[in-house]
Amino acid sequence: MTHPDRYRYAPWDNGPDPLAPPVDLRAALDRLGRDIMDGSSPRSALDELLRSGTDTTAGLDDLTRRLWERRARIQRRNNLDGTLREVRELLDRALDAERTALFPDPSDDARFREAQLDALPPGTAGAVRDLAAYDWRSDEARANYQRIRDLLGQELMESRFQGMKQALSEVRPEDVERIKAMMADLNALLLSHLRGEDTKDQFAKFMRDHGEFFPENPRTVEELIDALAARAAAAQRMMNSMSDRQRAELQELLAGAFGDPRLADQVSTLDANLRALRPGEDWTSSARFRGDDPLGLGEGAQAMADLAELDALAEQLAQSYPGARLEDIDLEALERQLGDEAVVDARRLADLERELRDQGLLERAADGTLRLSPKALRRLGEAALTDVISTLRARRAPGTPAAGAAGEPTGSTRPWQFGDTEPWDVPRTIRNAVLRSGPGDIRIDVTDVEVVETEQRSRAAVALCVDTSWSMVQDNRWIPMKRTALALHHLIQTRFRGDDLQLITFGRHATTVDIGTLTALEGVWEQGTNLHHALLLAGRHLRGNPDAQPVVLVVTDGEPTAHLEPDGTAEFNYPTTPRTLRKTLAEVDRLARLGTSLSVFKLGDDPRLAQFVDLVARRGGGRVVNPDLDGLGPAVVGDYLRSRRAR
Structure with missing residues (x-):
C-alpha cells in the first residue's frame, strides 16, 4: 500500500504535457469578440484566431509557412542523379584499376582486353551492361564492379522498402536469395488480395516468414498495402521528375540489380499490383529539383514522400475541407517534418479549439452555423463593462461618489x-x-x-438605439458601438435586473435584436439613418412597461435621412427632407409626453447632425453628449447610471 504522503513518478507517456501552460480562454475570447464585433462570423473569427495564433503559440499560418519553406528547401538544394553519379564513379574506378593492371602485360590477351574496354558504349548503363560477362584481371576492378550491382540492388530495395539499404549494408548471396523469396511471396499475397480472396492466413504466414523486412509491423494486409503503395508511388513520382535520358539510363541499370534481372521483374510486378490495389495514390505527378546535392534512388523516393507528406500537412493545417478539426492533423508527420516545437504549437491550438467548445463558449445554431454562446456573451459583456467602469473611475472628479446598485x-x-x-x-x-x-x-x-x-429603486424601461448605417463601419465606430451595447446589457443583466433593456438597430429600417445578434451583426452597405423607425420601436417598448421609468439612449453619427411610411416602406433622401425631420421629431415629442429621459450620443463632427440633436434636446428636454470613440461606452453607461440616481 502506498503511503498517502508519498508521490510516485513515472515517465511521460506522450499524453498531454503536464508542464504546458493552461489555455488562456479569456484572451482567446477577447480576440474572438473583437473580430466578431468587427463583422466577422464566429466561424471566421475562430479560424482567424487559429491561423494567427496567440502570444505564446504559433498559428496555423506560421506552421504552414514553415512547411512551404521546407518544401522549397528540398527542391532547391537537391537533384535526382545521385545513383547515376555514384555508379559512374564506381565504373570509372573499375576501368582505371583494370587498365592499370593490363598496361605492364605485353601479351595479346592484355591488348585484346584493352580493346574491349575502349569499345565500351559512352553511356553508363550500356558500359555496365557490356561488362557483365567481362573477366576482370584486377581484383580491385572486380570489387568495384560488384559494388555497382550491390548499390543498384540496395537503391532499388530502398526505393520500395524504407530502411532496406541500411539493412543491406553488407550484401551476401543469401541476403539476395531472402529478398527474392520475400518479393515472390509478397506478389503472391497481393495478387490473391486483388482477386478478392481471404488472405488473412496468408498474410499472417507472410509476416512470420518475412516480418524482418517490415519494421513498421503492419497489422493487416490493408495496412501493408497502404505503406507499400505510398512508397512505390513516391518512387514513381521520382522517376517522373527525371529527364528522359536519366530515366532511361537508370531503368536500364536497375535491370542488373544484384546481378539478377529477376529482382527488377519482381519489383515491376509489385508496382503493377499496388497500382491496381491503390489507384488513388499519386502515380503521375512530378517535381522539379534544381540543387547541387545529389540524391540516390532511395533518397529521392524519400524526398518525394516528404513532399507528399508536406502537401498533406498543409491541407490539414488549412482546415478548408468540410468538417475540418485540428485533431485531424497528423502530429507524427508534423514532428518528422518540423520538429517537436511544431507539435507543441499544434497541440495547444487544438486544445484551445476544444476548450472553447467544451467550456460552452461556442455552440452550433439550429442551421449548423457556429455562434457565441450566452456564456461567452456574458464574458464579453463583463470585459466591456470592466473597461467602461475603469474609464469612468479614472475620469470621475475628486469627491464624486461612485455609482452603485443601491439607492x-x-x-x-x-x-x-x-x-x-x-x-x-x-x-x-x-x-x-x-x-x-x-x-x-x-x-x-x-x-x-x-x-x-x-x-427603494424604481424599475426602468431602457431602449438603446444604435446606428448601423455604413458610415458607422467606414469611420471605425462599429466595434465601440457594439462594446457599448455589451457593457450596458451586462450591467443591467447583473446589477439592475428589474430594468428592461431593448436593443434597437437602425439603418434604412430599424429592428429589435438580442445581444447575440447585435454582437455578430455584419456591416453592410446600406444608405439611410431611420431614427424615426427606431424611436417608434422604442416608444412601443416603453408603453409596454407602463410601471417603469422610460429611458431612451441613441447612438448615431448622422442626421436622420430616412423615415417609415404608413405602408411599412422606408423612404430615403440625402440630404434629409423636412418630411423626414417632422416625422422623427414627432416621435421625440411622443416620447417626451411619456416623461422619457432621452439622451443622444453624437459621434463625429457633422454640422447637420449637430443642428438636429440640438433641436431634439430642446424639443424633448433630453441631453446631447459628444464623446470620442474611447469615451462612448463610459458616456452611455454613465448616463444610464445618472438617470438611475435621478430616480
Missing part, C-alpha cells in the same frame, strides 16, 4: 435579510455582537448584522 441611504438601518446587497452598518453590527455576547471573546453572528437602508 441613496435613508439614514436608518435594519437587520440583514437573505439576499440583501446593501452595505453593512459596521458600528451597529459590532454593538449588537457586544451586547449579545458580553465582554471577552466577541464573535459576530448573522443575527448581529445590520445593513444601511437605502431608497
